Amino acid sequence: MASKDRIQRLKEETRCNIITAALEIGKQEGWQGLSMRKIADKIEYTAPIIYEYFSNKEDLLAELTRKGFFLLSKEMQEAKARHRLPGKQLEAMWMAYWHFAFEHKEFYQLMYGIEMNCCAFKGTPGPDFIMPSDLVAEVIAELMKDKNPTDDDICTWYYTFWSVIHGLVSINIVKQGMSDKLNHKVLTNAITGIIRTISA
Amino acid sequence: MASKDRIQRLKEETRCNIITAALEIGKQEGWQGLSMRKIADKIEYTAPIIYEYFSNKEDLLAELTRKGFFLLSKEMQEAKARHRLPGKQLEAMWMAYWHFAFEHKEFYQLMYGIEMNCCAFKGTPGPDFIMPSDLVAEVIAELMKDKNPTDDDICTWYYTFWSVIHGLVSINIVKQGMSDKLNHKVLTNAITGIIRTISA
DNA sequence: ACCTTTGTCTAACAGTGTTAAATGTTTTAG
DNA sequence: CTAAAACATTTAACACTGTTAGACAAAGGT
Numbered sequence: 248m249a250s251k252d253r254i255q256r257l258k259e260e261t262r263c264n265i266i267t268a269a270l271e272i273g274k275q276e277g278w279q280g281l282s283m284r285k286i287a288d289k290i291e292y293t294a295p296i297i298y299e300y301f302s303n304k305e306d307l308l309a310e311l312t313r314k315g316f317f318l319l320s321k322e323m324q325e326a327k328a329r330h331r332l333p334g335k336q337l338e339a340m341w342m343a344y345w346h347f348a349f350e351h352k353e354f355y356q357l358m359y360g361i362e363m364n365c366c367a368f369k370g371t372p373g374p375d376f377i378m379p380s381d382l383v384a385e386v387i388a389e390l391m392k393d394k395n396p397t398d399d400d401i402c403t404w405y406y407t408f409w410s411v412i413h414g415l416v417s418i419n420i421v422k423q424g425m426s427d428k429l430n431h432k433v434l435t436n437a438i439t440g441i442i443r444t445i446s447a
Numbered sequence: 448m449a450s451k452d453r454i455q456r457l458k459e460e461t462r463c464n465i466i467t468a469a470l471e472i473g474k475q476e477g478w479q480g481l482s483m484r485k486i487a488d489k490i491e492y493t494a495p496i497i498y499e500y501f502s503n504k505e506d507l508l509a510e511l512t513r514k515g516f517f518l519l520s521k522e523m524q525e526a527k528a529r530h531r532l533p534g535k536q537l538e539a540m541w542m543a544y545w546h547f548a549f550e551h552k553e554f555y556q557l558m559y560g561i562e563m564n565c566c567a568f569k570g571t572p573g574p575d576f577i578m579p580s581d582l583v584a585e586v587i588a589e590l591m592k593d594k595n596p597t598d599d600d601i602c603t604w605y606y607t608f609w610s611v612i613h614g615l616v617s618i619n620i621v622k623q624g625m626s627d628k629l630n631h632k633v634l635t636n637a638i639t640g641i642i643r644t645i646s647a
Numbered sequence: 648a649c650c651t652t653t654g655t656c657t658a659a660c661a662g663t664g665t666t667a668a669a670t671g672t673t674t675t676a677g
Numbered sequence: 678c679t680a681a682a683a684c685a686t687t688t689a690a691c692a693c694t695g696t697t698a699g700a701c702a703a704a705g706g707t
Binding site: 454492493494495496499 | 654655
Binding site for chain 2: 415
């Protein structure tokens with residue numbers, strides 16, 4: 248029967264509603280302020296309904312995290328596509344990362360905040376979207392290709408990049424109102440510095 | 448009466464007991480697993496007693512954070528004292544920071560984790576102990592003294608340092624089991640790299 | 648002996664995640 | 678068209694959380 252499809256679509260829709268409701272609350276009140284009952288209120292249901300779609304809160308949060316990584320991956324890929332030289336690509340990718348952190352603060356905090364998923368993300372990365380870490384690793388490898396880098400070498404540099412930028416993001420998310428000029432200086436200093444060191 | 452003193456001392460002692468109990472629980476179960484009732488259980492009292500010593504949970508956590516910063520400051524000062532040249536001092540200080548993060552993981556997570564206090568720490572820093580950030584800023588200033596650095600310049604470099612190292616710590620706390628050699632390489636690369644750039 | 652202060656606990660409130668059972672509503676079968 | 682089975686949704690509960698008000702008993706001072 249076609250009514251099955253309709254119902255399936257409705258279920259799909261409320262599942263989506265749960266996610267967007269959670270996202271809104273996380274955005275407005277922070278992830279600490281997110282509760283199952285608040286989500287239920289927002290989608291005009293009662294709390295247990297959510298467990299029909301997600302096995303628990305952690306599961307729901309994981310889905311949001313996945314969404315976040317997908318978005319970040321997309322923006323970093325686009326940034327990469329705007330350049331030819333690996334050095335420029337890397338710079339653009341980390342700049343995209345930087346912007347993502349503030350444009351989608353709520354996502355970033357979920358992805359790298361409280362329950363730091365950091366780089367590894369347990370769960371299917373999906374068929375089409377590449378993990379940001381892999382994305383960067385590719386370009387680093389390209390940049391170092393005449394040096395025959397080991398996986399460890401590439402890891403080292405990826406971690407160096409990520410450390411600086413995540414550290415900077417952390418400061419700015421907590422202690423906002425820092426001078427943009429200062430931020431920009433530290434950021435570009437760090438990025439170009441590392442790139443220079445890699446290819447030196 | 449002298450009994451007043453005894454009682455005062457007993458109060459002081461249970462206050463201390465509360466703190467150490469909280470610290471133990473935080474160490475064993477993580478800060479998420481800390482609850483007022485668990486603390487009360489450990490010191491063989493009931494929960495409301497804690498509110499006689501701390502106005503709320505946040506207050507108690509703040510005291511622990513304070514303790515953590517005190518410890519870190521001490522170790523960084525000792526590290527500094529072991530060297531003469533500002534460059535070497537900086538290196539040793541950040542290494543001390545690095546070791547502190549893992550030796551006192553529970554403190555570090557409280558200080559820079561969940562409720563990121565980052566660099567600023569609202570509340571009295573106390574008379575004798577200097578904030579780690581100020582400690583580092585001093586040495587950076589010393590290292591740059593022939594360049595007439597502005598406060599912004601010093602800030603920039605402090606943040607750069609902190610970003611890299613906090614970022615690296617973050618990875619290691621979450622995704623432990625990373626190769627020590629790799630860590631060491633990234634860490635020393637970053638530290639000496641920044642120092643070289645500062646004094647270049 | 649009485650009164651006040653002090654220390655401590657019990658009970659409660661409002662909130663959290665989560666589950667089992669009871670509802671009501673729709674779909675299916677006879 | 679009615680009876681039964683399936684589904685959707687809610688109510689009620691459990692075990693927690695931080696926090697506060699009120700009771701209660703022991704100690705101190707007069």
